[in-house]
Amino acid sequence: xxxxxxxxxxxxxxxxxxxxxxxxxxxxxxxxxxxxxxxxxxxxxxxxxxxxxxxxxxxxxxxxxxxxxxxxxxxxxxxxxxxxxxxxxxxxxxxxxxxxxx
Numbered sequence: 548x549x550x551x552x553x554x555x556x557x558x559x560x561x562x563x564x565x566x567x568x569x570x571x572x573x574x575x576x577x578x579x580x581x582x583x584x585x586x587x588x589x590x591x592x593x594x595x596x597x598x599x600x601x602x603x604x605x606x607x608x609x610x611x612x613x614x615x616x617x618x619x620x621x622x623x624x625x626x627x628x629x630x631x632x633x634x635x636x637x638x639x640x641x642x643x644x645x646x647x648x649x
Contacts, residue, residue, distance in 0.1 A: 566625050573622045580615040584608040614647035 564572075587608045591601045617640050624630060630637060 569625050570622055573618050573625075577615055577618040577622075580618075581612055584612045584615075610647050613643060617643050617647075 585608075588605055591597075591605055594601075620632065620636075620640055632640070
């Protein structure tokens with residue numbers, strides 16, 4: 548066999564950040580997502596122009612907020628190396644992820 552194909556010294560494909568920068572980035576994404584999506588929903592509902600396009604935008608904003616609610620759970624998982632929420636928590640988070648993406 549060619550030993551160059553079986554090299555174990557290759558760098559990882561995904562570079563991992565330390566936990567603190569990951570938590571800061573996730574926190575910024577969570578706060579921005581919730582605030583900006585709420586602003587978009589309020590502005591569309593406040594304009595009272597409920598058109599099919601506006602309904603689609605509201606639907607996307609609500610879906611994004613629902614998905615954003617799982618970000619703090621993943622942040623806890625970064626700090627704690629094991630899953631603290633049990634089997635039901637795991638199934639609930641996966642269900643929320645899937646429902647928000649449909």
